Amino acid sequence: MSFNINNLKHDELNFYNLKNENTKTRILKHLNDGKSFNDAVVTEASESLVSYYNWIKSNVKDEDKYKITEFDDSYKTNYNGDNLTPYEKELFNTLPNVGKWQVGNYSRMWRGLEEADECLMEMVHHELEYLNRPY
Numbered sequence: 001m002s003f004n005i006n007n008l009k010h011d012e013l014n015f016y017n018l019k020n021e022n023t024k025t026r027i028l029k030h031l032n033d034g035k036s037f038n039d040a041v042v043t044e045a046s047e048s049l050v051s052y053y054n055w056i057k058s059n060v061k062d063e064d065k066y067k068i069t070e071f072d073d074s075y076k077t078n079y080n081g082d083n084l085t086p087y088e089k090e091l092f093n094t095l096p097n098v099g100k101w102q103v104g105n106y107s108r109m110w111r112g113l114e115e116a117d118e119c120l121m122e123m124v125h126h127e128l129e130y131l132n133r134p135y
Contacts, residue, residue, distance in 0.1 A: 003031040012037045023048070038110070039087055045113035046091040046099070052120060053096045059131055067127050072097045075119075079104030 005028065008016060016024060016037075023044060030040035057068055075097035081089045081104075088109050092100060098119050103112035124131050 003028060005031075008037060015041070041110045042088055042091060042113065045110050045117070046095060049099050049113055049117050049120070050094055050096070052117065053098075056120070056124060056128070056131060060128055061130070064128055067123075071123050071127075075101040077101040077104055084109060 005013070005016065016027060019027065026044040026047070027040045030043045031037065035043060057065075060068055077097065077100055079100060081092040081100070084092055084103075092103060092109070095103070095113075095116070099113060099116040102116035102119065103109050106112040106115065
């Protein structure tokens, strides 16, 4: 399937055009797989957040692993995604705690995922700055 980006609604196209090229490519891949625009966006955002979180966990120094655990524990929530679509709920179940907590704070899943990504980046910037440096 080859999705024609010009078939997006005006607000969807504006949203899409604000994204960086890597994100656009991943969203377009999901659109080409037949996902709706919303599902393509939340799929890309979920995959990106989980990938970044796992990369941090894999690359943090042993003496700093407790910082990831403390960060994750600080975002434990009772929110379980009851108001999400079945597809969003499936993605929700793969998220780290920060993602689940932030999704619970916003009416749109993609917005919560963006906020969770920001939280994760800020934690790395303040607590694990060495992960931001080139090798």
